[in-house]
Amino acid sequence: MKFLIVDDEKNIRKTLKIILSDYECSITESDNISDAKTLIDNEIFDVAIIDIRLPDGSGLEILKYLKSLSSETVVLIITAFSSTETAIDAMKAGAYDYITKPFNLDEIRIIIKNIVEKISLQKKIKNLEHYQDAYQNIIGKSLVMRKVFNMIDKIAPFDTNVIIIGESGTGKELVAKAIHNKSRRSYKPYITINCASFPSELLESELFGYTKGAFTGAYTSKRGLIEEANNGTLFLDEIAEMPISLQAKLLRFLEEKKIRPLGSNNEVPVDVRIIAATNRDFLDLLKKGDFREDLYFRLATFEIKLPSLSERKEDIPLLIDHFVKVLSKKFNKEIIKIDPVFIDTIMQMELRGNVRELKNIIEREIILSEDGCLRFTPPHPLEVSYKLPFIEIPDSGLNLEEYLTEIEKNLLEKALLKANGVKTKAAELLGLTFREFRYKLSKYKKFTEKENE
Numbered sequence: 001m002k003f004l005i006v007d008d009e010k011n012i013r014k015t016l017k018i019i020l021s022d023y024e025c026s027i028t029e030s031d032n033i034s035d036a037k038t039l040i041d042n043e044i045f046d047v048a049i050i051d052i053r054l055p056d057g058s059g060l061e062i063l064k065y066l067k068s069l070s071s072e073t074v075v076l077i078i079t080a081f082s083s084t085e086t087a088i089d090a091m092k093a094g095a096y097d098y099i100t101k102p103f104n105l106d107e108i109r110i111i112i113k114n115i116v117e118k119i120s121l122q123k124k125i126k127n128l129e130h131y132q133d134a135y136q137n138i139i140g141k142s143l144v145m146r147k148v149f150n151m152i153d154k155i156a157p158f159d160t161n162v163i164i165i166g167e168s169g170t171g172k173e174l175v176a177k178a179i180h181n182k183s184r185r186s187y188k189p190y191i192t193i194n195c196a197s198f199p200s201e202l203l204e205s206e207l208f209g210y211t212k213g214a215f216t217g218a219y220t221s222k223r224g225l226i227e228e229a230n231n232g233t234l235f236l237d238e239i240a241e242m243p244i245s246l247q248a249k250l251l252r253f254l255e256e257k258k259i260r261p262l263g264s265n266n267e268v269p270v271d272v273r274i275i276a277a278t279n280r281d282f283l284d285l286l287k288k289g290d291f292r293e294d295l296y297f298r299l300a301t302f303e304i305k306l307p308s309l310s311e312r313k314e315d316i317p318l319l320i321d322h323f324v325k326v327l328s329k330k331f332n333k334e335i336i337k338i339d340p341v342f343i344d345t346i347m348q349m350e351l352r353g354n355v356r357e358l359k360n361i362i363e364r365e366i367i368l369s370e371d372g373c374l375r376f377t378p379p380h381p382l383e384v385s386y387k388l389p390f391i392e393i394p395d396s397g398l399n400l401e402e403y404l405t406e407i408e409k410n411l412l413e414k415a416l417l418k419a420n421g422v423k424t425k426a427a428e429l430l431g432l433t434f435r436e437f438r439y440k441l442s443k444y445k446k447f448t449e450k451e452n453e
């Protein structure tokens with residue numbers, strides 16, 4: 001527990017320190033407002049014991065400063081016995097309690113004991129919430145997902161590196177965060193960087209940092225993200241996009257656990273756990289030589305493969321429920337009912353964007369819904385993911401017009417067949433009006449009639 005004592009009287013600070021020596025805590029001291037504010041800027045204190053009368057102003061200023069930072073620091077005010085009005089002001093401004101000078105030691109002991117107990121309890125509750133939060137957002141009870149959860153639980157407490165592999169939108173970022181949350185590093189930094197969003201040199205300076213003047217434009221020195229993540233976790237998203245040259249540098253870091261910022265001669269020891277993710281096929285990358293094998297083996301002490309949504313269809317209703325709850329709250333729209341057709345349609349769709357696509361569809365339908373019922377609005381034709389037939393262009397080439405005509409003809413026939421010959425229904429199946437359908441059909445009829453002539 002961290003205490004801050006602000007009082008200009010050395011003896012009072014000493015007395016307080018003696019009382020606090022009963023507890024396992026760190027104590028920082030200050031005798032004026034301005035230094036106290038700097039300390040507060042740099043550290044989060046659990047408790048601040050502040051004298052009202054300070055050489056550079058009223059201690060209430062520190063209290064107000066803490067509150068303006070919406071800090072959770074518990075503030076105990078020290079006031080002269082005579083000035084109860086200030087004590088009331090302090091309580092109004094959010095102080096936890098006040099003690100009066102001259103000190104009644106027993107009274108102070110009790111107040112401090114209460115504060116310490118209150119904070120320990122709060123910390124325990126927070127820890128518990130934090131633990132539950134760790135998973136809160138990853139939905140799934142299918143066997144494949146249960147295996148994923150099990151794996152997260154197993155590997156989280158250890159400092160091993162992890163690679164998460166999965167198609168786009170399968171929840172790689174969520175899993176990475178869950179591993180961090182469940183690890184002993186959970187209260188330390190969690191830094192993420194997307195390797196695909198920086199050009200090569202920039203990615204290097206982002207990761208390793210640089211000193212002033214290291215390259216044109218380096219006007220100040222900057223700590224790299226690896227160092228920022230010290231004692232915590234660094235999530236390298238889309239790791240496959242990391243240029244080969246930088247892969248070598250990352251590997252060296254993993255082996256030596258030290259980094260040297262660009263332009264610096266000094267090596268800085270850093271302790272980070274690396275979690276990497278990709279939606280690419282690693283075997284393929286390794287085969288093509290686009291990814292260093294030695295780095296891969298360093299990173300992939302454990303590999304978590306996230307299933308695509310089509311491999312866990314039984315989770316879809318759960319996910320729908322979850323997103324309806326979360327998103328209807330977000331958009332402040334009440335959804336009372338979900339059209340069963342909605343669920344059926346989603347179950348049958350090929351969601352290549354996985355959970356993200358599902359979430360987007362639900363978001364759209366919540367926004368569109370006017371009567372509290374969630375139903376399916378047929379998507380814009382471009383959004384439908386069609387399974388295209390495998391087409392190989394012959395060496396001699398092909399005639400696109402003729403080819404497309406053939407496909408169109410084929411689809412008209414299939415629609416007619418599916419609609420049992422009912423043309424209005426067939427037209428609907430292809431998103432055409434009856435007239436358009438009839439016209440197209442007559443065009444092909446002519447062809448076939450001509451062919452038969």
Ligand SMILES: Nc1ncnc2c1ncn2[C@@H]1O[C@H](COP(=O)(O)OP(=O)(O)OP(=O)(O)O)[C@@H](O)[C@H]1O
Pocket residue numbers: 137138139140166167168169170171172173174175278279355356359
């Ligand atoms: N199992 C899940 N439960 C709840 N929400 C999920 C789940 N999986 C993914 N999501 C949600 O879907 C969206 C995409 O997830 P995330 O960003 O983790 O995917 P990703 O695998 O990193 O995708 P990409 O490769 O495109 O970066 C997020 O909004 C996330 O909250």
Ligand SMILES: [Mg+2]
Pocket residue numbers: 172173237
């Ligand atoms: Mg991602």
